[in-house]
Amino acid sequence: MSSPQIVWLRRDLRMADQPALHAAAQAGPVIPVFVLDQDRASDHAYGGASLVWLHYSLESLGRSFGSRRWKIVLRKGDAPQILASIADEVGASCIHAMRHYEPWWKEAEDELRDALGEDRKLCLYDGNYLLPPGSVTTGSGDPYKIYTPFSKAMLEVMPPRDVLGEPETISSPETWPESDELSDWDLLPTKPDWAGGIRDFWEFGEAAAHDRLDWWTDEVADYDEGRNLPSKDITSRLSPHLHWGEISPAQVWHKLKDKRNDGWKTYAKEIIWRDYAQNVIDQFPDYPRESYRDYDERTLWRNPNAGHLIEEDLKCWQRGMTGYPIVDAGMRQLWQTGWMHNRVRMICASFLVKHLLIDWRFGEQWYWDCLVDADYGNNGVNWQWISGTGVDSNMFSRIMAPLTQSEKFDAADYIREYVPELEGLSDDNIHDPPDDKRGDYPVKMIGHKEARERALEAYRASKS
Structure with missing residues (x-):
């Protein structure tokens, strides 16, 4: 044998x-x-x-x-x-x-x-991944640091390798080594059992991943137009299945590659972003910990470890109690389900680093603890992109307006689902409730105009 x-x-x-x-x-x-x-x-x-x-x-x-x-x-x-x-x-x-x-x-x-x-x-x-890190390089043979040329280079060498089926036969050993019992690891919370929302929101495992992909195959045509609407089930929601390897990106690509529509073209770039993030991590292993722009971060960030009020600001953001309904809906969805819609992830991340001027690393760690798809590459690269501190990132001076984002992308259904204390408000009021209609819901931590001016001043000081 x-x-x-x-x-x-x-x-x-x-x-x-x-x-x-x-x-x-x-x-x-x-x-x-x-x-x-x-x-x-x-x-x-x-x-x-x-x-x-x-x-x-x-x-x-x-x-x-x-x-x-x-x-x-x-x-x-x-x-x-x-x-x-x-x-x-x-x-x-x-x-x-x-x-x-x-x-x-x-x-x-x-x-x-x-x-x-x-x-x-x-x-x-x-x-x-679609390809191992370093598989596509610049004309000089260097790894890419910027997403757009990386994406173009990846598309030129797609599709990925052919997929393998399950092994036809698998033989067992004559004797098995001793094993722990999964229940003995105590991976599930008990007192309190805060994982109920995660269980209700998700199906786990390889079969569930393929069931979701089968559904997504029929829905991908709507992805290009609907991907930014958090109240609609229009995104693939395959991210945790891909993260845990319950399905491979090659399987997803080959399942969808014949869908010649704008939705698939847009989604293909999202899968490539996942490869891009891993390529960045391969070049910069400490990327989720270190900034890569020339800022004086001592003047840019308000450090929650340095003062009680700043620490309280961080906790309000974590708990979904900022007074901005779209931000709070996202943070509560994250806590309840272990996941957040991508558009809202950006809104919430931008609010932390630019409205509250709290170091992106505190946000990266909170997402890391709360996300079921917490990926070392994706999470770190996304946070550095939104905070303007990474090798390929949004400028810090570009500041998302939460109310504008809310009115543009949510027809109020998302807010009503995750901020139930506002569900009785009209569509006109729910994105920015008047103080006398908020009830137990908190007032804004800081006004958008004030936050924007403060952030730009901190940005200028960090560059001087």
Whole structure:
């Protein structure tokens, strides 16, 4: 009998189009292993909402494996040490894994390679992005830093690779290593159980991802016109499924590529943005922590750690109590569902950094903890774009007007859903309620004109 093959699972929780699993199944009996290694990522360990999704995604994949009399070995701790130990225990000749590009996973892959020594191999496979980072370069051979030329270069080499089906046959080892019970990890909150909204909003796992993609195939034609309307179910909502690897971007691309309409063309660029963000992280591993523009950030930001009132401002934003209904609707949707519509993500992020002058890193960390699709690349790149501090970003002096955005993109349904204390107001009043009609809803933390003038003054001071 061939020696066992270990498949190291991370955020690639699917059976179809999983090159590591496919290669392992062809080589011998397969032992899938997921190691929860929270310490390694430091301040970017899985946040609370991510742990909820992880629980249900592992549970779903476990059921799929169980239908083949197969299972996932669950362990907790230092991933390279645990994987090397299991390889020694079962006599595995190779550990197969999908390649991940976050700096802590690159480090873990190097450590595992060293721990395995010369007798065992670590085989890495690409497939979590359309193309591996660095695959498209400028005319001089350098990686792209700016999205628009990157996107054009990507479109020239699309479509991505062909997709793989599920392995036709998978053999099990004669004996299985010991495994933790998923319930023992306590990934789900209990007192209080704040994850109810996440469970109600989402279906988890590979089958759910493909169900959503099947639905989206018929709806993508409306995407170009409707993608900015937060009250409408017009976006794909595939982001958490892609983030956790329950579906691959190649599967999405090939499913939709024959839809020759404006909706698909626009959506294709959104998938490419995901690759772009990962290319930025590959060049600048600390991008979600460090700014890359020549600002004096000591004069630009009001630091919540430096004063009680500024800390309270941050908490009001986090809780959806800013007095701007569109901002508060977004922040409450984030807390309740683990997700926020992309247009509203930008509005809320802009409000934090430009109306409140709070360092974008506080916002990045809050989104990281609350989002079920909290992606190291996407989250960091998006925050730096909106704050004007990244290698490719909006100018800081371009300041979103929340009321204008609200009136343009929400017919009041979104606000009524997530800010129920305003649901009785008319469409004319709900975007900017008069003070005498607010009831228990807070007044604005700061007026838009005052906030804009303050932000521009801080911007000028940071450049002098």
